Amino acid sequence: MALTPETIARLAEHLETCQLEARDTPKITDDHPDMDWDDAYAIQDVILQRKLARGARVVGLKAGLTSHAKMKQMGVTDPVFGFLVDEYTLAEGATVNTAELIHPKVEPEIAFVLKHALKGPGCHIGAVLAATDFVLPGIEVIDSRYRDFKFDLKSVVADNTSAARFVVGGQAVRPEQVDLRTVGVVLEKNGQPVALGAGAAVLGHPAAAIAMLANHLGRRGQEIPAGSLILSGGVTEAVAVNAGDNVTLRVQGMGSVSLRFA
Ligand code: 0L1
Ligand code: MG
Incomplete structure (x- = not known):
């Protein structure tokens, strides 16, 4: 690791304060160009520990x-992983207060709920599908704390991958009831389709993203616990939203889920 524990703690406090106060910041690698991947995930871990200490x-x-x-939109080449806590959770049809966010965008996602734990290395799509209880539509509201969404991957990891809010809803289906590669996804803003795709846009199969997460955690001696909810990543590019917008995600055979922004 290139950063000291003190610097990691300071950067975690800085990024979490930016999140809680809806303030943006230049990307942290501007001042810490030597920051490595372990530092980036350590900062994310300290943000989680700060939240857990407050009862999250x-x-x-x-x-x-x-x-x-998404990779093309953000000019990057690799997936990243983060955590979801209760303060990010929204109920279906909820109203999102944009004053609590910096520059929110929405992403259409397929969420997985596991009935069995998954542990890498060597996790693959088949193991993910066998461990999945059900899948359902989810909208992730991302809100990078970095000014104008200008960042590099390590800065994004430290910032808990821009996680801000999310909702799951619609109809939960068993993984064998749907072909997650061909399932159609339509994201509507104010009644107009603004982004369209199929599940295969996510690494060829959304379960591949869950396998990558299990393998990533396995390298750190961790696993995805049974019962976990996991967002597998945006099927399309992210769409900017403002107060007054209504967003609905429709997923073929899985119904729809909506959010309002005020
Ligand atoms: O777009 C971003 O803010 C990069 C972080 C990853 C967000 C996501 O795909 O969930
Ligand atoms: Mg996402």
Whole structure:
């Protein structure tokens, strides 16, 4: 690791304060160009520890930047992983207060809920599908704390992969009831389709993102616990939203889920 524990703690406090106060910041690698991947995930871990110390509960995990559309949009080449806590959770049809966010965008996602734990290395799509209880539509609201969404991957990892809010809803289906590669996804803003795709946009199969997460955690001696909810990553590019917008995600055979922004 290139950073000291003190610097990691200071950067975690800085990024979490930016999140809680809806303030943006230049990317942290501007001042810490030697920061490595272990430092980046250590900063993310300290942000989680800060939240847990205040009574937060982990409600799931996320994979980000798992589609070519997202990678192209952000100018990056690799997926990243983060955590979901109860303060990010929204109810279906909820109203999101944009004053609590910096520059929110929405992403159409397929969420997985596991009935068995998954542990890498060597996790693959088949193991993910066998361990999955059900899948359902989810909208992730991302809100990078970095000014104008200008960042590099390590800065994004430290910032818990821009996690801000999410909702799951619609109809939960068993993994064998749907072909997650061909399932159609339509994201509507104010009644107009603004982004379209199919599940295969996520690494060829959304379960591949869950396998990558299990393998990533396995390298750190961790696993995805049974019962976890996991967002597998945006099927399309992310879409900017403002107060007054209504967003609905429709996933073929899985119904729809909506959010309002005020
Ligand atoms: O969930 C995501 O794909 C977000 C990854 C972080 C990069 C971004 O803010 O777009
Ligand atoms: Mg996402």
